[in-house]
Amino acid sequence: MNRVAKKESMMTEDEDKHIPVLPRETLAALDIKADGVYADCTLGGGGHSQLIAGKLAEGSGRLIGFDRYARSLEIVRKRLEWFPRFEAVHADFKDFGRVWDELQLPPADGVLYDLGLSSIQLDDAKMGLSFMRDDPLDMRYDGTESTETAADIIAAASEAELLNLFFRFGERRARRIARKIVEERELSPIETTGRLSKVIASVSKRGRSRVHPATRCFLALRSRVNRELESLAESLPAAIGRLKRGGRIVVLTYHSLEARITKDIFTRAARGCSCELPHDECMCSGEPLVKWVNRKSVKPSEEEIYENPRARSAQLRSVERL
Ligand SMILES: C[S@@+](CC[C@H](N)C(=O)[O-])C[C@H]1O[C@@H](n2cnc3c(N)ncnc32)[C@H](O)[C@@H]1O
Missing domain, CATH: 1.10.150.170 (Putative methyltransferase TM0872, insert domain)
Known part of the structure; x- marks a missing residue:
């Protein structure tokens, strides 16, 4: 049994409560480089983090996790005890830019947002x-x-x-x-x-x-x-600004308002606009910052929804820094 598999077999009930949504698709969209620096902005039960860390363990990569819910940090720190290059920060991801700069981290290879709340919080x-x-x-x-x-x-x-x-x-x-x-x-x-x-x-x-x-x-x-929508709208531009060339942002949304904010911010960044003005007032002449990886959202299969009904409204979108 490898280290990840061994840890999974020792998972506590809390860790087990929240099944990560679109796990394979999320890893594929992040296109993990084993030596890269990644952020999981929504640690939750650590399901996605565990998968990312599994890939980073093959190299010298680092993972920085954020969550506003203190208990998530405890759970994921324990779950990732086996992975030494993990750091958990108790912060709102709206402060992504400030935290990234304060920690003096290099440009990120990937940033993940799995929005909303975890089953651990629901319980x-x-x-x-x-x-x-x-x-x-x-x-x-x-x-x-x-x-x-x-x-x-x-x-x-x-x-x-x-x-x-x-x-x-x-x-x-x-x-x-x-x-x-x-x-x-x-x-x-x-x-x-x-x-x-x-x-x-x-x-x-x-x-x-x-x-x-x-x-x-x-x-x-x-x-x-x-203030979930406000946090998302503040965080995505900050994350785009701290991505390495070729680095990716992946967002899992669960309702149309989250999806709209994500699409709007990514569309503007792909078009070369980073201002806050409505589209018809925008005068930006900047170069595009990102290109779409998944403009058309990726959705869970019937099989995944059957296994994990929480996944039913999930949509994954991702962009890559130019
Ligand atoms: C859907 S869960 C993430 C589940 C995780 N991907 C997993 O596989 O276990 C969302 C998490 O994001 C956290 N969260 C939501 N909004 C946040 C914000 N603005 N800043 C930091 N964490 C936030 C919630 O507290 C929750 O733990």
Whole structure:
């Protein structure tokens, strides 16, 4: 048994909880060089990191991991104990540029983003992320005391703000749900995932859909609490700027808003534009920074979705630095 296989056979229950999505396709898109420097911006349970480290172990390559969820760092540090050239950083990937520069790292050969949350977080009661349980309605990945919880947003947002938030994330019953939340919170504060999930379900018909009626509202709240879209929009340009020529960025997205931000930033970088202006106002005359590797997204097979239902909405896109 080789070192990676031996470690996998000793995996703890937590590491095992989160199955990496599109594992082969992700490695292929990263096109790992055994002596390269790689970043996994979303360590999670370390599934992808383990695979990347397995390739880097054949040479002198290094892996830098980021996560906002402290427990992920503990889990992955333990999981990668066998790989000495791994460093885990407790940081939001929006600070990718600052962290990379502070660590005085050379230009990267590859950077991976596997967005969203891990199954480990979903099962962590104090995170308050799951509508399948009844936990305090928190949702902060990093537990930072100073930032708003989902309960704070549910308590303070106006009906119009809730409507807009849910609608933006594709919830067709956003109006009814927002109104019901406002009615219910006047009776008593909505402070648990179970209560919020029931309030949403009370105005949503499940029909024949296998998707829980609270899915999109929970996604919208989680994304807003953790400023997920803003972090992605800040991080991708910083990562492009720190890629070596021939280095790759691979992004796994799980909903259309993440996919749109990724496509927009990559498209502009491939066209030679790096400014923040809307497309029709852009005056950039810069050279293209990247070329597409996977402009058309790579999606999981039926077989992978059967084995790992979490993969069902995954889309992989990647670019290479010119
Ligand atoms: C889908 S999981 C990654 C799973 C991982 N690829 C694996 O195979 O186990 C996403 C991880 O990204 C982390 N995360 C999400 N947004 C982040 C951000 N802005 N900065 C750093 N970590 C973030 C979450 O805490 C979570 O652990």
